[in-house]
Amino acid sequence: MKSDEKQYELKIPSQTDNLELIRDFVSKVSAKVGFHDDDVDKIQIAVDEACTNVIKHAYDKEGEDHIGIIIKIDYQKLAIIVTDRGKGFDPKTLELPRMEAYLAELRVGGLGIYLMKTLMDEVNYDIQPGVRNEVRMVKYLLKDKNEKINFTSDTSQ
Amino acid sequence: MTGFEVTQKMNQDIAVLYLKGFLDAHTAPDLEKAFKDLIEEHKYNILVNFFDLDYISSAGLGVFMGFIEKIRENNGDIRMSNMTPKVFKIFDLLGFPKLYRIFKNEQEALTSFTE
Amino acid sequence: MMKKHVHLQLPSHTDYLDVIREFISKLANEAGFDEENVHKIALALDEACTNVIRHAYDGGDEKYVEVEAKVDRRGMTITVSDSGRGFDPDAIETPNIEKLLAQHKFGGFGLYIIKTVMDDVNFHIEPGVRNQVQMTKYFKKS
Numbered sequence: 001m002k003s004d005e006k007q008y009e010l011k012i013p014s015q016t017d018n019l020e021l022i023r024d025f026v027s028k029v030s031a032k033v034g035f036h037d038d039d040v041d042k043i044q045i046a047v048d049e050a051c052t053n054v055i056k057h058a059y060d061k062e063g064e065d066h067i068g069i070i071i072k073i074d075y076q077k078l079a080i081i082v083t084d085r086g087k088g089f090d091p092k093t094l095e096l097p098r099m100e101a102y103l104a105e106l107r108v109g110g111l112g113i114y115l116m117k118t119l120m121d122e123v124n125y126d127i128q129p130g131v132r133n134e135v136r137m138v139k140y141l142l143k144d145k146n147e148k149i150n151f152t153s154d155t156s157q
Numbered sequence: 158m159t160g161f162e163v164t165q166k167m168n169q170d171i172a173v174l175y176l177k178g179f180l181d182a183h184t185a186p187d188l189e190k191a192f193k194d195l196i197e198e199h200k201y202n203i204l205v206n207f208f209d210l211d212y213i214s215s216a217g218l219g220v221f222m223g224f225i226e227k228i229r230e231n232n233g234d235i236r237m238s239n240m241t242p243k244v245f246k247i248f249d250l251l252g253f254p255k256l257y258r259i260f261k262n263e264q265e266a267l268t269s270f271t272e
Numbered sequence: 273m274m275k276k277h278v279h280l281q282l283p284s285h286t287d288y289l290d291v292i293r294e295f296i297s298k299l300a301n302e303a304g305f306d307e308e309n310v311h312k313i314a315l316a317l318d319e320a321c322t323n324v325i326r327h328a329y330d331g332g333d334e335k336y337v338e339v340e341a342k343v344d345r346r347g348m349t350i351t352v353s354d355s356g357r358g359f360d361p362d363a364i365e366t367p368n369i370e371k372l373l374a375q376h377k378f379g380g381f382g383l384y385i386i387k388t389v390m391d392d393v394n395f396h397i398e399p400g401v402r403n404q405v406q407m408t409k410y411f412k413k414s
Contacts, residue, residue, distance in 0.1 A: 008283070008288075009282075010278070011280075012279070218381060222369075222372070252370075255369060
């Protein structure tokens with residue numbers, strides 16, 4: 001691990017009554033590393049959605065297995081990795097769709113993943129059904145990756 | 158919500174420290190600094206008001222241990238007041254009442270310095 | 273009956289003590305402990321983690337403190353682990369505050385507090401490998 005990176009881990013049973021604990025944990029850590037309330041809220045909702053997907057779809061029964069939540073932070077970004085070892089899904093079926101199609105189909109995890117992509121700066125998947133499925137979401141501490149450079153440029157326009 | 162704050166007010170020659178929030182190993186250095194500042198200014202009569210303190214761990218108790226000798230050597234004292242039962246229990250558990258005078262309210266504590 | 277097994281790993285730094293306390297307080301409250309016992313559990317965990325953060329390692333953020341909490345029908349068991357230098361659990365005694373002050377020793381309260389506020393406390397020390405403090409609070413003290 002790089003020395004400027006900090007890591008936090010939470011492993012918790014896959015059940016909806018743990019969502020509040022997860023949200024609180026993630027909010028506290030994000031606020032501590034310098035995200036504004038607005039971004040803390042976004043991160044919190046995105047993680048809630050990712051964990052809800054695991055609870056509802058990855059395992060057959062609530063509480064039968066665990067969700068892993070890993071938060072990695074360096075000076076410019078926060079990455080949250082939500083893992084399970086359940087049945088997985090095909091990320092290709094999760095392309096951003098027309099909303100009406102979703103609502104008609106109520107496809108697995110559809111709305112949640114739409115939200116995650118909207119709220120976070122990057123969302124990626126690595127799916128190995130039964131072994132390890134992960135959703136990796138990134139939020140940059142600076143508004144965008146180039147802001148550091150733009151910051152010193154002329155803003156008087 | 159979970160932070161710690163220490164504010165200071167002079168009442169004649171007695172420095173009153175008001176503690177607020179959560180005093181743990183992370184926030185203890187803030188209280189240490191408050192004591193250091195008082196000692197630097199030669200203010201040795203110190204009353205600590207715990208009214209708004211929600212939480213204390215042994216790291217917080219350690220701060221009071223760290224300064225009491227120096228302060229008493231200079232004819233001063235650290236006295237305490239307005240502890241909630243929750244906070245008092247921890248002080249009591251470790252035998253602090255044997256070593257420190259703890260008062261119900263600020264007025265009683267202030268008066269005790271004139272005795 | 274609620275059964276739960278939770279695992280938490282955070283950088284070994286005092287900055288996260290409030291996160292840890294809030295997390296365990298919520299869990300203990302959900303499990304059915306009253307306010308007084310929730311406070312005792314949070315305090316014991318704070319003390320155990322503070323010991324790790326202050327004494328187990330030589331500093332640096334790359335070390336971790338691990339917290340594991342299990343809730344079953346009897347109560348809640350919390351295990352705090354580190355891979356630092358360890359300590360001698362037999363050296364814990366009831367602190368004599370006057371003696372400590374005379375000796376200029378301001379520590380040693382933490383483990384005493386843990387033993388006092390929890391129902392059951394066990395240590396497993398393997399310096400540099402794995403040191404564990406395991407503490408249990410029962411729903412009804414027997």
